[in-house]
Amino acid sequence: MKLLGLFNYWVFAVLLMIGLYALISKKNLVKKIMALAIFQSAVFLFFITMSRVDGGTAPIIQAGVPDQIFSNPLPQVLILTAIVVGISTTALGLAIVVRLYEEYGTVEDDEILAMDRES
Amino acid sequence: MNLADHLPALQVALPLLTAPLVILLRNGFLAWLAALVASGVSLGLAILLTQAVLGPGVPEYAVGGWQPPFGISLNVDGLSALVLLLVTGASTLGLAGGRLSLRRDIDNRRAPMFYGAWLIALAGLCGIAVAGDAFNVFVFMEISSLATYILIAAGRDRRALSAVFKYLIIGTIGATFYLIGVGFIYMMTGTLNFADMALRLGDVIETRPIIIAAGFITIGLALKAAVFPLHIWLPRAYTYAPNAVTVFIAACSTKVSIYVLLRFNYGVFHGNLLGHSDLFSVFIVPLALSGILLASAIAIYQGNIKKLLAFSSVAQIGYIALAAGLATQAGLMAAQLHMFNHALAKGTLFLCVVAFVLTSRSANITKLAGIGRRMPWTMGAFVIAGLSLIGVPGTAGFISKWYLVVAVMGVPGWGVPLVIAIIISSLMAVVYLWKFVETAYYGTPPDGDVSAMEVPLPLRVLIWFAALANIYFGLAPRLPIALAESGTSTLLGGLL
Numbered sequence: 001m002k003l004l005g006l007f008n009y010w011v012f013a014v015l016l017m018i019g020l021y022a023l024i025s026k027k028n029l030v031k032k033i034m035a036l037a038i039f040q041s042a043v044f045l046f047f048i049t050m051s052r053v054d055g056g057t058a059p060i061i062q063a064g065v066p067d068q069i070f071s072n073p074l075p076q077v078l079i080l081t082a083i084v085v086g087i088s089t090t091a092l093g094l095a096i097v098v099r100l101y102e103e104y105g106t107v108e109d110d111e112i113l114a115m116d117r118e119s
Numbered sequence: 120m121n122l123a124d125h126l127p128a129l130q131v132a133l134p135l136l137t138a139p140l141v142i143l144l145r146n147g148f149l150a151w152l153a154a155l156v157a158s159g160v161s162l163g164l165a166i167l168l169t170q171a172v173l174g175p176g177v178p179e180y181a182v183g184g185w186q187p188p189f190g191i192s193l194n195v196d197g198l199s200a201l202v203l204l205l206v207t208g209a210s211t212l213g214l215a216g217g218r219l220s221l222r223r224d225i226d227n228r229r230a231p232m233f234y235g236a237w238l239i240a241l242a243g244l245c246g247i248a249v250a251g252d253a254f255n256v257f258v259f260m261e262i263s264s265l266a267t268y269i270l271i272a273a274g275r276d277r278r279a280l281s282a283v284f285k286y287l288i289i290g291t292i293g294a295t296f297y298l299i300g301v302g303f304i305y306m307m308t309g310t311l312n313f314a315d316m317a318l319r320l321g322d323v324i325e326t327r328p329i330i331i332a333a334g335f336i337t338i339g340l341a342l343k344a345a346v347f348p349l350h351i352w353l354p355r356a357y358t359y360a361p362n363a364v365t366v367f368i369a370a371c372s373t374k375v376s377i378y379v380l381l382r383f384n385y386g387v388f389h390g391n392l393l394g395h396s397d398l399f400s401v402f403i404v405p406l407a408l409s410g411i412l413l414a415s416a417i418a419i420y421q422g423n424i425k426k427l428l429a430f431s432s433v434a435q436i437g438y439i440a441l442a443a444g445l446a447t448q449a450g451l452m453a454a455q456l457h458m459f460n461h462a463l464a465k466g467t468l469f470l471c472v473v474a475f476v477l478t479s480r481s482a483n484i485t486k487l488a489g490i491g492r493r494m495p496w497t498m499g500a501f502v503i504a505g506l507s508l509i510g511v512p513g514t515a516g517f518i519s520k521w522y523l524v525v526a527v528m529g530v531p532g533w534g535v536p537l538v539i540a541i542i543i544s545s546l547m548a549v550v551y552l553w554k555f556v557e558t559a560y561y562g563t564p565p566d567g568d569v570s571a572m573e574v575p576l577p578l579r580v581l582i583w584f585a586a587l588a589n590i591y592f593g594l595a596p597r598l599p600i601a602l603a604e605s606g607t608s609t610l611l612g613g614l615l
Contacts, residue, residue, distance in 0.1 A: 016299075023288060036291055043298050050306045075305065078254055082298065087262045089291050092265055096272060096284050101278040112281050119278070 014040035146232030197605025209370035217363020240266035296339030301331035344376035347410025410437030488562025
C-alpha cells in the first residue's frame with residue numbers, strides 16, 4: 001500500500017519534469033502548449049493523490065450508514081478550479097498560436113525569433 | 120453589516136461584474152467610459168479602505184458568512200491597501216491617459232472586449248491583494264495573468280504576439296510552481312488560510328516539505344515578478360504592448376507578485392520555519408544585486424524608450440527584492456515604499472511615452488530626437504519622473520532609496536558594498552535617462568521640423584498630475600510610510 005501511495009508521487013515528479021523539459025527544449029509552439037498541459041496535469045495528480053485517505057470513500061454522509069473514513073474533498077475541489085484555469089490557459093495559448101501563424105506563417109519558435117530579429 | 124464592511128469584497132466584485140457589462144456595449148467610446156468609471160470607483164474604494172486601515176482597521180471579511188479558517192476570508196492590512204492603491208491608481212491612470220492612444224491601437228469593433236479584459240485584469244490584481252488564503256491568490260493570479268496576456272496581445276506590432284506567448288509560458292510555469300508549493304503546505308498543515316498556516320506551521324515536525332514548498336513558491340513568484348534573471352519575458356512584453364497597457368502593467372503587475380512573495384515569506388514562513396529566512400536571503404539577494412547592476416547596464420544600450428524603461432523596471436524590481444531579502448524590519452519598510460514610489464515614477468514615465476508615441480508615432484529614441492523642444496510640457500513631466508526614478512532629493516524616489524540605504528547599512532559586514540552597488544546602479548540610471556533627455560532636448564528631429572506639437576490639454580494635465588504626485592510624495596511621504604509601517608507590523612507579527 002505504501003509503495004502504491006508513493007507510485008503516484010513518482011508519476012507526478014516524472015510528468016512534471018517531462019512537461020518542463022519539453023517546454024524548454026521544443027521549438028514548435030503547439031508542442032509547447034502540449035508540454036504546458038502535461039506540466040499542469042502533473043500538479044493535478046499531485047493534489048488528488050494527497051487527498052486520498054487509505055480505505056476512504058467519497059465524502060457523502062448517508063442516513064443509516066455508520067461513520068466511515070472519507071477521502072479529503074477539498075483538494076479535489078481545488079483541482080476542479082485549477083483544471084478550469086488550465087483549460088483557459090491552453091485555449092488562450094492556442095489562440096495566440098493561431099494569431100502567430102496568421103502573422104508569421106509558421107509555428108516554429110526559432111523561425112519567429114529570426115523574423116523578429118530582422119524587423 | 121453596513122456597506123462599509125463589504126468594501127474588501129466590493130473591491131473585487133465591482134470590476135469583475137462590470138467587465139461583462141462593458142463587453143455588451145457596442146461602442147468603443149462608451150466601453151472606455153464605463154471601464155474608466157469602474158476603475159475610478161475602484162480607486163475610490165481603495166482610498167476608503169486605506170482610510171479604514173489607517174483608522175479603525177478593516178475587519179476580516181468572511182465570504183458568504185463562512186468563518187475562516189474553513190470559509191474564504193478577505194484581509195486588508197497596510198500592505199494590501201498600498202497594493203490596492205497602486206493597482207487601481209495605475210489602471211485609472213492608464214485608462215484616462217490612454218484614450219487617444221488606445222483608439223489608435225484597438226479597432227472600435229473589438230474595443231469593448233479589450234476594456235472588458237482590462238477590468239478583469241484589474242479585478243484579478245485587486246483580488247490578489249485582498250485574498251486571505253493561498254488558493255484564492257492562485258486563482259486571482261491566473262485571472263489577472265490571462266487578462267493581461269490578452270491586453271498585451273492587442274499591441275499593433277506583430278512582435279507583441281511572440282512576446283505574449285513567451286510571457287504566457289513563463290507566467291504559467293510560475294503560477295504552477297506556486298500551486299505545487301501551496302500543495303506541499305496543504306499536505307503538511309491541512310490549511311490554505313494564511314493566518315491559520317502561520318499558526319500551524321510551528322507544530323509541523325517534519326519541515327523539509329515546507330522548505331521545498333517555500334522554494335517552489337519563491338521561484339514561482341520570482342518568475343512572475345521578473346526578478347533577474349527570471350525577467351526574460353518582461354522587456355518584450357512591455358515594449359510591444361499597447362502604450363496605455365504598459366502604463367497599467369508596468370506600474371503594478373510585477374509589484375503584486377512581490378506582494379504575494381512578501382505575504383508568504385514574511386507573513387507565513389518567517390519565524391515559523393527554522394532556517395527559512397537565511398535560505399530566502401541567500402537565494403534572493405545575489406539575484407537582486409545582479410539585477411540591480413546588470414539590468415541597469417543593459418538599459419543604457421537600448422534604442423527603444425519603452426525597452427529602456429522596461430530594463431530599468433527589472434533593475435528597480437531588484438531594489439525591491441534586495442530590500443525584501445534582507446529579512447529586517449527596515450528592509451521590509453524599504454521594499455514596500457519602493458514598490459509604491461517606483462510604481463509612481465514608472466507609471467508617469469510610461470504615460471509620457473504614451474504622449475510621445477501619440478504625436479511622433481515611434482518609440483525609437485533616434486526618431487524622438489528633438490521631442491523635448493516640440494513637447495516641452497510632457498518632456499518636463501518626464502524629467503521630473505526620471506529624477507524620481509534616480510532618487511534625487513525632493514522626489515518620491517529619494518524617500519525609498521533613503522530607506523533602502525539605511526536598511527542595507529544595517530547588514531553586518533555587507534553594508535558598504537551593497538550601498539556602493541546601489542549608488543553605481545543609480546548612476547547608471549542617470550546615464551540611461553540622460554541618454555534620452557539629451558536626444559530629446561538637443562537632438563535634431565529626423566524631418567527637421569521643430570514646431571510645437573503637444574498632446575491635447577486633458578492628457579497634459581493628467582501627466583503633470585502624475586508628475587506632481589512624484590514630488591508630493593517626496594515632500595510629504597506620510598501616507599506610504601504609514602501604510603508600510605502597518606504592513607511591516609502585520610507581516611512580522613503574523614496576519615492577525
